[in-house]
Amino acid sequence: xxxxxxxxxxxxxxxxxxxxxxxxxxxxxxxxxxxxxxxxxxxxxxxxxxxxxxxxxxxxxxxxxxxxxxxxxxxxxxxxxxxxxxxxxxxxxxxxxxxxxxxxxxxxxxxxxxxxxxxxxxxxxxxxxxxxxxxxxxxxxxxxxxxxxxxxxxxxxxxxxxxxxxxxxxxxxxxxxxxxxxxxxxxxxxxxxxxxxxxxxxxxxxxxxxxxxxxxxxxxxxxxxxxxxxxxxxxxxxxxxxxxxxxxxxxxxxxxxxxxxxxxxxxxxxxxxxxxxxxxxxxxxxxxxxxxxxxxxxxxxxxxxxxxxxxxxxxxxxxxxxxxxxxxxxxxxxxxxxxxxxxxxxxxxxxxxxxxxxxxxxxxxxxxxxxxxxxxxxxxxxxxxxxxxxxxxxxxxxxxxxxxxxxxxxxxxxxxxxxxxxxxxxxxxxxxxxxxxxxxxxxxxxxxxxxxxxxxxxxxxxxxxxxxxxxxxxxxxxxxxxxxxxxxxxxxxxxxxxxxxxxxxxxxxxxxxxxxxxxxxxxxxxxxxxxxxxxxxxxxxx
Numbered sequence: 183x184x185x186x187x188x189x190x191x192x193x194x195x196x197x198x199x200x201x202x203x204x205x206x207x208x209x210x211x212x213x214x215x216x217x218x219x220x221x222x223x224x225x226x227x228x229x230x231x232x233x234x235x236x237x238x239x240x241x242x243x244x245x246x247x248x249x250x251x252x253x254x255x256x257x258x259x260x261x262x263x264x265x266x267x268x269x270x271x272x273x274x275x276x277x278x279x280x281x282x283x284x285x286x287x288x289x290x291x292x293x294x295x296x297x298x299x300x301x302x303x304x305x306x307x308x309x310x311x312x313x314x315x316x317x318x319x320x321x322x323x324x325x326x327x328x329x330x331x332x333x334x335x336x337x338x339x340x341x342x343x344x345x346x347x348x349x350x351x352x353x354x355x356x357x358x359x360x361x362x363x364x365x366x367x368x369x370x371x372x373x374x375x376x377x378x379x380x381x382x383x384x385x386x387x388x389x390x391x392x393x394x395x396x397x398x399x400x401x402x403x404x405x406x407x408x409x410x411x412x413x414x415x416x417x418x419x420x421x422x423x424x425x426x427x428x429x430x431x432x433x434x435x436x437x438x439x440x441x442x443x444x445x446x447x448x449x450x451x452x453x454x455x456x457x458x459x460x461x462x463x464x465x466x467x468x469x470x471x472x473x474x475x476x477x478x479x480x481x482x483x484x485x486x487x488x489x490x491x492x493x494x495x496x497x498x499x500x501x502x503x504x505x506x507x508x509x510x511x512x513x514x515x516x517x518x519x520x521x522x523x524x525x526x527x528x529x530x531x532x533x534x535x536x537x538x539x540x541x542x543x544x545x546x547x548x549x550x551x552x553x554x555x556x557x558x559x560x561x562x563x564x565x566x567x568x569x570x571x572x573x574x575x576x577x578x579x580x581x582x583x584x585x586x587x588x589x590x591x592x593x594x595x596x597x598x599x600x601x602x603x604x605x606x607x608x609x610x611x612x613x614x615x616x617x618x619x620x621x622x623x624x625x626x627x628x629x630x631x632x633x634x635x636x637x638x639x640x641x642x643x644x645x646x647x648x649x650x651x652x653x654x655x656x657x658x659x660x661x662x663x664x665x666x667x668x669x670x671x672x673x674x675x676x677x678x679x680x681x682x683x684x685x686x687x688x689x690x691x692x693x694x695x696x697x698x699x700x701x702x703x704x705x706x707x708x709x710x711x712x713x714x715x716x717x718x719x720x721x722x723x724x
Contacts, residue, residue: 186222186223186224187220187222187223187224187258187259188224188226188256188257188258188259189217189220189223189224189225189226189257189258189259189260189261190225190226190227190228190229190248190251190252190257190259190260190261191209191210191213191214191216191217191225191228191229191260191261191262192228192229192230192244192245192248192260192261192262192267192268193206193209193210193213193228193229193230193231193262193263193267194206194230194231194232194242194244194245194267194268195209195231195232206230206232209230209263210228210230213228213261214228216261216292217261223259226251226256226257227248227251227257229244229245229247229248230244231243231244231245248260249278249281249282252282252285252287253281253285255285257287258286258287258288259287259288259289259290260282260287260288260289260290261289261290261292262289262290262291262292263291263292263293264291264292264293264294264310264314265291265294265296265307265310265311265313265314266314266317266318268289268291269311269314271311271315271318272308272311272312272314272315275307275311275314276304276307276308276311279298279304279307280304282298283298283299291307291310294306294310296310320604320605320606323601323604323606324606324607326422327601327606327607328607328611330418330440331615331618332351333417333418333440334440334442334618335618336351336415336442336445337351338351338352338353338415338417339351339417340417342356342392343408343410344359344362344363344391344392344405345359345360345362345363345411345449346359346360346410346449352446353410353415353445353446353447355447355449359392360449362384362389363405363411363449363450364449364450365384366380366384366402366405366406367405367406367411367450367454367455367458368454369383370402370406370458370461371454371457371458371461372498373497373498374495374496374497374498376399377399377402377403377406378399380397380399380402381396381397381398381399381401381402382397384397385397403462406458406462407459407462409441409455410446411448411449411450411455412448412449412450412451412452412455413443413444413445413446413447413448413452414441414442414443414444414445415440415441415442415445415446416439416440416441416442417439417440418433418437418438418439418440419432419433419439420432420433421433421436421437479496479539479669480543480665480666480668480669480672481510481542481546481668481669481672481675482496484672484673484674484675485510485542485674485675485677486674486675486676486677487512487513487514487515487532487534487676487677488534488676488677488678488679488682488684489512489521489532489533489534489678489679490512490514490532490534492512492513492514492532493513494510494511494512494513494537494677495510495511495513495516496508496509496510496539497509497510497511497516497536503704507538508538508539509536509537509538509539510536510537510539510542510677511536512532512534512536512677514531514532515531515532515533515534515536518530518531518532519531520532520533521533533679534677534678534679535679537677538700538707540707540709541698541700541709542675542683543665543668544698544709545683545685545696545698545709545711546668546671546672546675546685547668548696548711548714549685549687549694549696550667550668550671550687552714581630581633581634584626584629584630584633585630587626588623588626588627588630591619591622591623591626592623594619595616595619598612598615598616598619599612670688671687671688672685672686672687672688673686673687673688674686680697681697681698681699682695682696682697683695683696683698684717692716692717692718693716693717693718694714694715694716694717695713695714695715695716695717696711696713696714697711697712697713698710698711698712699712
């Protein structure tokens with residue numbers, strides 16, 4: 183009795199659309215009928231993968247199950263439609279067919295008329311697999327090129343996010359979620375709260391994130407750094423550099439990102455967005471890599487606790503009369519509470535008290551007013567900075583930026599012609615894209631002309647620093663320095679529990695120790711300086 187040939191078939195479609203699903207059904211029906219009509223053949227199984235790319239095999243469950251069954255002797259012959267259905271990766275196609283041949287399993291590609299059991303089977307397979315891989319490369323290039331053009335035209339790729347719905351390539355505000363987003367930004371910037379605190383408060387308020395069970399500081403940070411909330415759109419943050427592996431990676435400059443300003447309706451105002459980004463760039467743990475609160479307020483990042491050495495952070499409280507009360511508290515006290523003994527961790531927290539912002543400002547003003555020489559140094563620094571900024575402005579005009587952008591678009595036009603010659607895009611696609619490029623170049627040309635006129639006007643203006651010097655002298659020549667001036671002159675302050683401050687000004691080779699007391703509340707609030715003494719430059723933090 184002749185041994186039956188155990189035959190199997192493999193089918194694959196690369197997408198899960200309805201038309202492709204119908205194709206998969208047709209393939210399975212075809213191979214079932216084909217194998218059953220062969221004398222001496224018995225159908226063992228029809229393996230298939232749906233919506234899976236052919237350039238790699240590790241995610242193709244049907245393919246891998248077929249290979250495993252073949253290795254266990256359950257299959258003698260595999261039929262598949264064409265090489266591109268089996269694998270679009272030349273290495274995979276040759277590797278698997280060789281392994282199968284060693285196990286006595288042949289592979290027949292019906293449309294390509296290749297049988298790996300024939301003497302020239304591997305040569306013909308190599309040629310066809312190389313062609314299939316090249317077609318995959320062209321397809322990948324074509325898809326990436328088309329996606330980038332659509333991105334440049336403002337089409338949104340991606341899924342819904344907190345505060346927005348994505349529909350037909352456009353972003354639409356989800357007002358219920360947008361209110362939560364605004365709350366997060368205001369908590370971070372206006373209330374000075376950290377990401378961990380914001381996450382905890384949202385959970386306590388019963389607010390849940392849309393696609394996670396709990397809020398985390400990472401989720402909050404992603405919201406605070408997402409440019410979509412200010413109406414901008416940045417795409418190609420992640421890329422797929424290898425069309426064979428299809429593995430995504432973060433774009434660290436390998437490909438140009440697509441950034442469109444004022445692309446859609448914003449959730450927050452741009453001023454709030456810019457303040458948030460400055461705060462994010464300046465904040466960090468007190469003993470971490472960055473300075474915390476280094477530029478948000480006049481004394482941000484300059485206040486230190488004289489008990490534990492940590493920085494002081496700003497805190498607000500809304501009073502009954504509608505005003506906001508600002509004070510500064512030790513970071514340790516904020517997170518761990520007042521100093522206490524803990525059985526497991528020893529001494530935790532900090533006993534140092536908070537200090538009113540008005541008290542701090544009064545004390546620094548007192549020091550600055552009694553050391554008038556320090557203002558002269560600041561005047562020189564300001565004039566030097568104005569001079570540097572004027573030079574930078576003149577050296578790097580808007581016209582240069584516009585010319586660079588025009589050159590980038592011209593380069594893309596030239597590249598589009600190459601893509602037509604390579605067969606990646608059609609001539610019709612080239613005409614449509616060139617039309618869009620011409621519109622962009624025409625708009626940039628008009629901007630370049632306008633920028634040139636503005637540059638001529640600026641070049642005709644005097645570069646004399648005398649008006650600036652007079653204006654600065656007029657602003658700074660007063661007995662009660664303002665908050666901005668105090669912040670510029672202040673180097674650091676150590677705050678102690680006994681109403682004592684050690685204040686260091688940038689222009690002085692020594693520090694000033696003040697003892698003060700406060701009286702009254704509201705409009706009757708006042709600060710009195712009880713003692714003033716000069717101290718050495720380096721003071722111990724204890």
